[in-house]
Amino acid sequence: MSNLHADTVAFVRDTMLPQKEPPASTVGLLGWGKKNLFTGPFNTIVTILCTAFIAYVLWMLIPWFFSPTWNATSLGECREMLTAAGKVGEHGTSGACWGVIRERWIQLLFGFYPAELYWRPILAFVLLAPALAPVLFSDKVPGKLLIFSAIYPFLFPWLLWGGTIWSPICAALGFVILYAVVKYGSEAIGQLGAIIAAVVAALVWWLFLSGYVQDGLAAVIPLAIEPVASRDFGGMMLSITIGVVAIACSLPLGIVLALGRQSDLLIVKSLCVGFIEFIRGVPLITLLFVASTLLNIFLPPGTNFDIILRVIIMATLFSAAYMAEVIRGGLAALPKGQYEGADSLGLDYWQAQRLIIMPQALKISIPGIVSTFIGLFKDTTLVSVIGLLDPLGLSNSIRADQAWNGIVWELYMFIAALFFLFCFGMSRYSMYLERKLQTGHR
Amino acid sequence: MATVTDPPKAEFRLSMLIYDTRYRSMTIQVVALIGFLLLVGFLISNTVQNLATSGKTVGFGFLTEPAGYDINQVLIEYNNQNSHLRAAFVGLLNTLLVAVLGCITATVIGVIIGVLRLSPNWLIARLTTVYVEMFRNVPVLLWIVFAMAILIETLPAPRAFRGDDPEATMKIFDTVAITNRGVYVPEPLFSRSLGDIHLFGTSSMNFDISLDLLLIIAVVVASIFGVRAIKRNADATQEKTGKRPTTWYLTLGTLVVPLLVVLVALGFHLGYPALQGFNFQGGTYLRNSLIALWLALSLYTAAFIAENVRAGILAISAGQTEAAGALGLRPNRIMRLVVLPQALRVIIPPLISQYLNLTKNSSLAIAVGYMDITGTLMGITLNQTGKELETLLLGMLIYLIISLSISALMNWYNNRVKLVER
Structure with a gap:
């Protein structure tokens, strides 16, 4: 077998x-x-x-949300419309009163900016996209757009505040002078001397000369658009203006502060630490009080500059201190070998920072940087406490209006939705950036 | 013939200040210091000049003058004849009150939300994500003002509670009245009270502390020590014999009996709020500005704390949980003994900065009229005395001290729980 x-x-x-x-x-x-x-x-x-x-939430919300009150002109009229539509609950009428949004949405967006000039802030913010694109999406847009990014900081205030075109051009000329002196002076008086000479020349230009040149040019060729006073700024436009400018200024300042705090130079380090800890220890609102009441005392007698500018300065200083801490975290997270490697290549301090340290440190700290940006943008609502008319400041005046007295949900939900849109967008962008820059180290 | 060149002479040239690394750092520092001093000098000289022009003097003498304004929510005795300093002190206590309340509730909500965001249940994970995104992406000031508006507009007025068939009724067995002016809750009263202890005599910082409260706190603390002693004993017995004695009734007794005895001895009873005339009398009155601020700050900060908690738990590698499971621990013990102690080390540093943020954000109280230090010292006192410089500097200094003490305290705790490395 x-x-x-x-x-x-x-x-x-x-x-x-x-x-x-x-x-x-x-x-x-x-x-x-x-x-x-x-x-x-x-x-x-x-x-x-x-x-x-x-x-339960949807059951309550949907009938409330879809209410036929779009054309109402006061809360009383809203209630009549709701009663007519049969939307009456046990506590009176139940339904949103969208009339307030229809009537005031444009005010919530632009404040008291002259209606015939709305195209200017709109154009300024639309142009923000091509100005930011080469910075944000460097791999998808041609690098030549960077020239526009350089022009934009001068175009932006001119479009918003108006006035003669010569003032932004004169301000920009200062930078041209700075660049020219550095470029052509380096050979004659050495690099360091050229930098010092350039700064002095630019300061002389800005402080003493540009005013006369500007007036002269304006008298000869009066190219100007209608000026708009700062007190007419308001609504979302004001928030975005303050937010964008403060965000753009606080990143470089934050980098400088972080480097100062990490440096070996005792005095520089203690100055930076003192500044950062002081700013981080006090609430923004006290700094805004300083901006609105105290800044005039600190500055030379007779100086009285724009309240929005003062607020922007304070917001910039505030978020620069937080930014510095975020970037310091990135610097500390880099392995020591990166610093030593840069040294062994013979790079000097600034070369090492520019080519080796900062690209990596900034990449690590992207989430923190963006959340500081988001925090700053949200904090722009605080200007309503010192009397500027951002969306929250406007909401107070709308609620004090006889016609809309008693309105709560619709108004605040609208404002909240506006802020949510921007902040959520920023946080999504930071996630995209993190994925894009991920070099697969983990 | 070889030419021998001398080493460069060590004579000092001015350019070495910039190009020689030995001197360059010195130069930079001196320049920075001079620049800083110049800036400070510039500011001070401007300030002196400006104050002289407007005829103002610098001094803190105004702090002892009568304040002349009322504060609607006070923790210690205050009337409008008290000094500005006392008003500021009342404001400071109010700031601390809302900060402490807010930190506690924000932590509780934040931890719950953070853990739920990691739940395997798809629905609850999404719901909590919506919560977090909703609160994180909208300014806290908007939440505060929104909460205040909802409290005022939707809650019944005290007069709605009147009459035989009132529109509104008190909640929880007729003990809590929720009105659009605030919430009235029962207050603890002692019929055989020990009285108060008066601190700081007649200075403007004087306040009373209830001896009853001190006694109760002392008893509770003693009970907790007792419970820990019982646990130690039980541990020792278990080590020795291998059997753990039953201690739950001892623990419960140690916690409850002394407290009950003290409460009965002091004649503890609750004082209920009751409608008298147009408003409620009796009970503890929480103004709706306090409640709106507390609610908004806790919900807002909780969203951030939830993210910190989630990050902390995710930072513990899955191997830890699996290893603990392989040792035979049950899920809740894995959480308590293995995951949480490690996660805490990751969670605590960002938690500290959230507490700091909450405390600083409490200065937004000014938007809803809650009289904290911003509302008293940097609000009404500033407006009444016109001393912008002094009030603002003093206020900022107070906030700075609060912030630095919180971070010092929490850093001390952080160092205690920190992993001791090589």
Whole structure:
């Protein structure tokens, strides 16, 4: 009798069975639900409670949301419309009063900016996109746009505040002088001498000469657009203006402060530490009080500059201190070998920072930097406390209006939605940036 | 013939200040210091000049003058004849009150939300994500003002509680009245009270501390020490014999019995708020500015704390949980004994800065009329005395001290729980 396996059993399978379908309870909607919602009795209860909660909220919200009050001109009229539509609950009418948004949305966006000039802030903010694009999406847009990015900082205030075109041009000329003196003076008086000479020349230009040149040019060629006073600024436009300028200025300042705090120079370091800790220790609102009442005392008698500018300066200083701490975290997170490697290549301090340290440190700290930006943008609402008319400041005056006295949800939900849009957008962009710059070290 | 060149002479040239690394750092520092001193001098000279022009003098004498304004929510005795300094002190206590309340609730909510965001249950994870994104991406000032507006507009006025068939009724067995002016909750009263202890005599910082409260705190602390002693004993017995004695009734007794005895001895009872005339009398009155501020700050900060907690838990590698599971620990013990102690080290530093943020954000109280230090010292006192420089500097100094003490305290705690490395 053979010992071969084939002889002792009647049947040997020589082909693979086709794969069976997975059980119906583990695939599709059912399987997903079983895995994510009903894993055990506790989870099932939680799911049911959550569903009930969501259903309750939607049940309350949807009828409230869809209410035929778009054309109302006062809260009283809203209530009449709701009564006519049969939307009457046990506590009076129930339904949103969208008339306030229809009537005031343009004010919530632009404040008291002259209506015929709305194109200017709109153009300024639309142009922000091409100005930022070469910086934000450097791999997708041509680098030549960077020239526009350089022009934009001068175009932006001119479009918003108006006035003669010569003042931004004269301000820009200062930078041209700075650049020219450094470039052509380096050979004659050495690099350091050229830098000092350039700064002196630019300061002389800005402080003493540019005013006369500007007036002269304005008298000869009066190219000007209608000026708009700062007190007419308001609404979302004001928030974005303060936010954008302060964000743009606080990043470089924050980098300088962080480097100062990390440096070996004792005096520089203690000055930076003192500044950072002081700013981080006090609330922004006290700094805004300083901007609105105290700054005039600190500056030479007779100086009285724009309240929005003062607020921007304070917001910049405030977020620069936070930025410095975020970037310091990035600097500290770099392995020591990077610093030593830069030294061994013979790079000097600034070369090492520019080529080796900062690109990596900034990349590590992107999430922190963006959340500081978001924080700063949200903090622009604080200007309503010192009397500027940002969306929150306007909401107070709208609620004090006879026609809209008693309105709460619609107004604040609208403002909250505006802020949410910007902040959420920024946080998504930071995630995109993190993924893009990920070099796969983990 | 080889020419021997001398090493360069070590004579000092002016350019070495810039090009020689030995001197350059010195030069930079001196320049920075001179620049800083010049800036300070410039500011001070401007200030002196400006103050002289406007005929103002610098001095803190105004702090002892009568304040002349009322403060609606006070923790210590105050009337409008008290000094500005006392008003500032009342404001400071109000700041600390809302900061402490806010930190506690924000931590509780934040930890719950943070843990739930990691839940395997898809629905609750999404719901908590919506919560976090909603609160993080909208300014805190808007939440504060919004909360205040909701409290004022949607809650019933005290007169709605009047009449035989009132529109509104008190909640929780007729003990809590929620009105659009604030919430009235029962207050603890002692019929055989020990009285108060008066601190700081007649200075403007004087205040009373209830001896009853001190006694109760002392008893509770003693009970907690007792409970820990019981636990130590039980641990020792377990080490020795391998069996853990049943201690839950001892623990419960140590916690409850002394407290009950003290409460009965002091004649503890609750004073309920009751409607008298147009408003409620009795009970503890929490103004709705306090409640709105507390609510908004806690919910807002909780969203940030939730993210910190989530990051802390995610930072603990899954291997730790699996290893603990392989040792045979149950899920809740894994959380308590393995994951949380490690996660805490990651969570605490950002938690400190959230507490600091909450404390600083409490200065937004001024938007809803809660009289904290910003509202008293940097608000009404500033307006009444016209001393912008002194009040603002003093206020900033106070905030700075609060911030630095919180961070010092929390850093001390952080150092205690920190992993001791090589």
